[in-house]
Amino acid sequence: MSKFFSTLLSLLVVSCVLMAQTYPREGSKLNYRIIGFSFPATPNVNKYTVEIADGSYDNEDQFKKHITQSEEINGTKAIIEVPAFNAQYTWRITYKTNRTKATNKSDLHHFSIGSLPNIDTNRNRLRVTTAATKYKDAFVFIDAIGVLYDMSGNPVWYLPHLPGTNETVQPRDLKLSPFGTLTFLLGPVIYEINYDGSILWTKQGTSQNKKGTNAPNNDYHHEFTRLSNGHYMALGFQNVLCKFPHSDDDNLQMVPDNGLQTNKDTTFKKGTCGNLTEYDEKGRRVWVWDVYRYILSSDLIYLFNKIGRSIDLHDNAFFFDEKNKHIFISFKNINRVIEIKYPEGNVINTYGKIYDNSFKPSLKGPFGMDNDNGLFCLQHACKLSQKGYLYLFDNGCDPNGHSKVLMIDQTTDEQGQMKAVWEYDCDNPIKHLPMQQRSGGNVIELPDGSLFVAMDMQYSEVFIVNMEKEILWSAVIEAFEPVKKIWRMNPSYRASIITTRKDLEQLIWNSEKNEQKPEQLKK
Numbered sequence: 001m002s003k004f005f006s007t008l009l010s011l012l013v014v015s016c017v018l019m020a021q022t023y024p025r026e027g028s029k030l031n032y033r034i035i036g037f038s039f040p041a042t043p044n045v046n047k048y049t050v051e052i053a054d055g056s057y058d059n060e061d062q063f064k065k066h067i068t069q070s071e072e073i074n075g076t077k078a079i080i081e082v083p084a085f086n087a088q089y090t091w092r093i094t095y096k097t098n099r100t101k102a103t104n105k106s107d108l109h110h111f112s113i114g115s116l117p118n119i120d121t122n123r124n125r126l127r128v129t130t131a132a133t134k135y136k137d138a139f140v141f142i143d144a145i146g147v148l149y150d151m152s153g154n155p156v157w158y159l160p161h162l163p164g165t166n167e168t169v170q171p172r173d174l175k176l177s178p179f180g181t182l183t184f185l186l187g188p189v190i191y192e193i194n195y196d197g198s199i200l201w202t203k204q205g206t207s208q209n210k211k212g213t214n215a216p217n218n219d220y221h222h223e224f225t226r227l228s229n230g231h232y233m234a235l236g237f238q239n240v241l242c243k244f245p246h247s248d249d250d251n252l253q254m255v256p257d258n259g260l261q262t263n264k265d266t267t268f269k270k271g272t273c274g275n276l277t278e279y280d281e282k283g284r285r286v287w288v289w290d291v292y293r294y295i296l297s298s299d300l301i302y303l304f305n306k307i308g309r310s311i312d313l314h315d316n317a318f319f320f321d322e323k324n325k326h327i328f329i330s331f332k333n334i335n336r337v338i339e340i341k342y343p344e345g346n347v348i349n350t351y352g353k354i355y356d357n358s359f360k361p362s363l364k365g366p367f368g369m370d371n372d373n374g375l376f377c378l379q380h381a382c383k384l385s386q387k388g389y390l391y392l393f394d395n396g397c398d399p400n401g402h403s404k405v406l407m408i409d410q411t412t413d414e415q416g417q418m419k420a421v422w423e424y425d426c427d428n429p430i431k432h433l434p435m436q437q438r439s440g441g442n443v444i445e446l447p448d449g450s451l452f453v454a455m456d457m458q459y460s461e462v463f464i465v466n467m468e469k470e471i472l473w474s475a476v477i478e479a480f481e482p483v484k485k486i487w488r489m490n491p492s493y494r495a496s497i498i499t500t501r502k503d504l505e506q507l508i509w510n511s512e513k514n515e516q517k518p519e520q521l522k523k
Contacts, residue, residue: 021039022038022040022109023036023037023512026109026110026111027110027111028111028112030114030196031113031160031196031197032156032157032195033082033083033085033113033155033156033157034079034504035080035111035508036077036078036508036511037050037077037079037080038076039093039106042095042097042104044097045096047072047095048072048073049070049071049072049073049095050069050080050091050092050093051067051070051093052068052080052082053066053068054066054083054087056089056112057108063090063092063108079508082113084113085113085114085119086113086114086115088112089112091108091109091110118145118146118158119145119147122480124145124480125480125487126140126142126147126153126477126478127153127476128152128153128473129461129474130463130472130473131152131473132152132472133472133473134448134464135151135497137501138473138497138499139151139497139498140495140496141174141495141497141498142492143170143174143492143493143494144170144490144492145158145170146159146171147159157195159171159184159193159197162191162193169187171184173222173223173496175225176503176507178226180510181193181194181510182195185220185224187205188204188220188221189204190203190232194507195508195510196511201283203220203232205219205237220235220236221274221316222235222316223235223317225318225320229322231279231286232280233279233320234276234277234279235275235314235315235318236274237275238256238273238274238291239256239270240256240257240270240272241254241255241257241268241270242254242268242269242270242271243267243269244305245305251301251305252296252301254292255268256290272312272314273290273291274314274315275288275290275315276289276315276318276327287342289327289340291314291315294338295313298347298350302359303334307361313333313334314331314333315330315331316330316332317332317380317381318330319382320342325341325342326339326384327340328384330392332395334352334371335352335353335377335397336351336352337351337382337392339351349410351373351410351418352371353372374417375406375418376404376406377394378394378396378397379395380395380441380456381441381442383443383444386445386449389408389422390407390408390410391408394406395440395441402426402427403426403441403456404423404425404426405423405426405443405451405465406423407421407422408420422467424451424465424469426453426455426459439456439457439458440454440455440456440492441453441455441456441494444496444497446499447499448466449467450465450466451465452496452497454496457492458489460476460478460490460491460492461474461475461476461489463475476489477490477492477495
């Protein structure tokens with residue numbers, strides 16, 4: 001190879017490396033307004049200026065006339081917020097070297113920011129009712145519309161439409177992972193994406209497969225979490241065959257129905273139970289805990305035997321205490337939370353009503369059975385606090401009462417009763433709703449012990465409350481009804497919080513890192 005072509009090849013390689021280090025990518029379409037700018041370093045330069053103009057320009061004179069932002073930065077990375085979605089932008093870098101006073105300028109770069117109806121503040125909004133005091137730099141994800149807001153109620157990011165998905169399906173459990181990525185459920189499918197919306201990891205529920213190929217794990221629901229070891233955990237449904245007792249001498253029988261074989265005994269009826277499954281980074285199932293096995297080996301056998309019918313006993317929340325290897329699992333429909341030992345799977349604590357052979361069915365209660373544990377009802381979002389207390393969102397046992405946030409001492413008194421060590425009355429109008437309709441809610445403990453709370457789906461308020469029960473911030477999720485020309489509450493399954501600007505920056509810069517080798521992160 002000649003020296004000329006060798007030199008040309010070297011220049012092309014260097015050029016490609018430099019281009020690979022420039023973000024946003026030339027001509028890229030973004031789904032956010034808070035942007036990570038990065039570019040190659042220049043020898044003998046410490047300070048740079050990022051200039052941004054509204055609009056798309058290839059002429060420097062036109063660009064200079066429309067510059068709206070100019071920020072001097074130390075180093076070659078900066079996070080800058082631009083004003084609007086559905087807009088085009090042009091940007092460049094200027095700098096001076098130590099050897100000359102002349103100003104050097106990079107090429108003009110271009111990007112645009114897209115838009116979806118969900119971020120249109122004339123259609124959807126997060127209306128702030130109490131301005132932030134302590135958590136001014138936090139950000140809030142709203143599941144109902146897949147949008148991230150700052151604490152002033154301004155949309156800054158939206159979940160882009162993912163290939164092969166239904167745009168009308170709302171995401172659930174949208175939240176930040178320990179790895180600076182985002183995890184959520186969309187219909188029966190679980191996803192991990194980066195800030196740009198690129199899919200890093202996904203797993204489909206088996207209802208997406210062809211008939212007759214159902215695996216024991218059938219569709220995901222309620223909660224999906226990435227663990228600190230890089231693995232994933234998700235709640236799922238499991239198909240089962242149930243045979244209920246016909247006499248006092250009989251017991252409930254349950255067997256998994258994998259769809260590949262049929263049970264010839266017609267007294268077995270199809271049903272569903274829940275499970276909790278752990279996957280590794282390659283999508284392989286490495287651990288599973290089955291609800292049907294728990295039913296058959298616990299006091300719930302008395303409940304099922306006496307009721308004599310199928311009960312919707314899916315698990316609706318979980319929390320993995322990774323340090324102590326304990327998992328808390330919530331069962332909304334029987335007002336129970338259990339604590340299991342990982343990986344053994346044995347139940348070590350039960351929080352809720354315990355059944356025995358003396359149990360007599362009653363029509364009292366929201367699901368045709370009396371299972372009031374005297375403390376919480378129709379609960380969601382069970383977690384363990386920094387002080388070791390169990391805390392959750394309580395949708396309420398009292399038909400005329402309010403939902404609450406409860407923090408519970410896990411030890412019980414001589415009568416085996418739990419006690420709440422702290423509670424907050426949400427004072428929402430759930431007394432006008434049938435108990436079966438009380439659903440949702442989320443609670444997240446913040447670093448200072450305050451709690452971020454997302455109300456039930458019928459009363460879409462989010463707020464931060466401290467242990468002195470002072471509201472540090474609050475807002476209402478609303479949608480506009482054009483016919484009636486009014487704003488109404490927009491039901492949202494959950495909301496979650498990015499506590500600090502630093503956490504948001506990790507999410508932003510992690511997108512560039514993930515872009516380098518995405519194949520290592522995908523299923």
